[in-house]
Amino acid sequence: MAIAHAPPTDVQKQVLARIxxxxxxxxxxxxxxxxxxxTExxxxxEWLGNYLRDQGLAAELQEIEPGRKQAVARLHGTGGGRSIMLNGHIDIDPLAGGWTRDPFQPWIADGRLYGHGIYNMKxxxxxxxxxxxxxxxxxxxLRGDVVVACVAAELNSGVGTIHAINHGYxxxxxxxxxxxxxxTIITKHTGTMDLVVHTLGRATHISKKExxxxxxxxxxxxxxxxxAMKLTHTHDPELPGLPRxxxxxxxxxxxxSYxxxxAYTVSDFCSCYVNIRFNTSQSGDTIVADFRRTLDALAAExxxxxxxxxxxxEPSRGLGRLAKAAVDVPVTEPVVQMVKRNLRTLSGQEPEHLGVRLPQSYAGNDTTHLWQAGIPCCLYGPGGGYxxxxxxxxxxxxxxxVTRVLALTALEAAA
Known part of the structure; x- marks a missing residue:
């Protein structure tokens, strides 16, 4: 629903004109x-590092693991102002079948830009x-700095954002x-973790299978x-589908080595990879304890x-290596209100969703690490689909x- 809103100021128009x-x-x-x-x-x-430098930003490549890099850049302020990070991950989802065209050759149709990785989250x-x-x-x-963090490894625990926070950003x-x-502005969402369960057997030839x-x-x-396991938790009515x-x-x-x-030999080693989503009443320790309790009961029988x-x-598995905590940032945080205010300025509308949106809040992301580091944050980005x-x-x-809202939000934050 459209609401009364102040038009952009002259300074805001000056910024918007450059998009x-x-x-x-x-x-x-x-x-x-x-x-x-x-991991790739x-x-x-490296391409982004060159691009950002060519555009006049102070850019660097960070090596988060041997041979594994991400690009981070800074627009320096004059000093004395607040700093803001605009964060996005460059690692992309696995490639599924069923594409009607080459997934790495972009095309536009009906107001949509198609290509693998564009939705999540290029x-x-x-x-x-x-x-x-x-x-x-x-x-x-600007008095404050604006940081652009093009991070790696969000899809396996967000170690790229952790690295950026701990190394100058x-x-x-x-x-x-x-x-x-x-x-949509999301401030509350699930925690997430991966673990692996192994079962151990005894190999024999099929002739002696018994x-x-x-x-x-x-x-x-x-x-x-x-x-069938009941994970230990306190129910959160805003996230009723958790844990899962x-x-x-x-x-x-x-x-x-599998x-x-x-195939004529009985298997002696089997593994399953499990992803768990959980709320703020749970942690990696409580979840591992629930798994152990459940599997111990089978062993007792x-x-x-x-x-x-x-x-x-193990890193070689390509899974998340951390238990990423659930997040519940107050919607009253200044950065949340800035995004909300600038969305209203540009669209004449309040956000359709503020705080929680389902099922989107059942997805994990790097606000976990930012919030745990004491950095107020929120999720706001362009939608699409697949x-x-x-x-x-x-x-x-x-x-x-979103590009315009982020520009005005960074302007307001770093002014």
């Missing part, structure tokens, strides 16, 4: 063309960059441009118990049931609106 929608689209398309799956972000980070990264560049090009003097506030919609212990059969029992978990992968074979040849819990998962993880797209009208 070129064609340039926004060009940058988004360039980012689509660079595959940057989790370096080529995209559109948000684009908005952060173009907002900062609009401020620089406007010539408006701690700011007074932050906006993470996750793809929840240009009229003398073996089948790790795969034991895992089937374990998965049934995990899916998903057994996402299962592999079994011979030995801890030798798959020799079956002396041949042997298991191990792997947490944190069909079963293919034909991924962002809505261009939302991309343009």
């Amino acid at each position: 070129d929608e064609d340039e926004v689209v060009r940058l988004a398309c360039d980012l689509i063309r660079i595959p940057s799956f989790t 972000e370096t080529p995209c980070a 559109a948000g990264v684009t908005a952060c960059i173009m907002a900062a560049l609009a401020l620089k090009r406007s010539g408006v003097r 701690r700011t007074d506030m932050a906006v993470v441009a996750e793809p929840y919609g240009a009229r 003398q073996g212990v089948d790790a795969i059969s034991k895992m089937m029992r374990a998965i049934a118990a995990i899916n 978990l998903n057994v996402g992968s299962v592999i079994g074979g011979r030995g801890r 030798t798959l040849r020799g 079956d002396p041949e049931f042997k298991y191990e819990i792997e947490f944190p998962p 069909t079963d993880y293919h034909d991924v797209h962002t809505n261009l009208d939302e991309l343009f609106l």
Whole structure:
């Protein structure tokens, strides 16, 4: 619903005038063309480092792990003002089948920009960059710094954002441009963690199968118990679907390297990868304890049931290595009110969702690390969608609106 709102000021107009929608689209398309799956972000980070430097920002490549890089840039203020981070991750979701065109060759149709990685979340990264560049090009003097963090590893625990915070980029506030919609500001969401459960068996030839212990059969029992498990928690009516978990992968074979040849041999090792979403009453410790309690009950019933819990998962698995805490930032925080106010200035509307939005609040993100570091923050980014993880797209009208809102929010924060 439209409401009365103040028009942009002359200074705001000066900044907004430096946002070129064609340039926004060009940058988004360039980012689509660079595959940057989790652990494979370096080529995209290096491209962004060069791009940001070419645009006049003070940019650096950070090596968060050996050979694994991210790009962070700063628009320096004159001093004495508040600083703000515009944060987006460059690692992208796994590539699913079913695409109707090359997923790394962008195309536009019906007001949507298509290409893998654009939804989660290279559109948000684009908005952060173009907002900062609009401020620089406007010539408006800022007292505070504006940081653009194009981080790696959000999809496996957010170690990129942690690295940025701990290596020179701690700011007074932050906006993470996750793809929840240009009229949505999220401040409350799930915690998330991955763990691995192993079942141990005894390998024998099929001719002596009765003398073996089948790790795969034991895992089937374990998965049934995990899916039926009641996790210890206090119910949160704003997040009624929590806690929840998903057994996402299962592999079994011979030995801890999962030798798959020799199907005539009983499996002696099987693993399942589990993702858990939880609320503020839970932690990684309470969740591991719940898993252990559940699996111990199976072992008490079956002396041949042997298991191990792997947490944190080994880095080679590509899973999250941290228990990312649930977040509940007060909507009264200044950065939240700035985003809300600037959305109203530009659209004439209040946000459709403020605080919690379902099911989006059942997703984890890097505000966990920012909030735990004492940095007030919120989620605000362009929406879009996908069909079963293919034909991924962002809505261009939302991309343009978010870019403008972020520019005015950074202007207000760092003025």
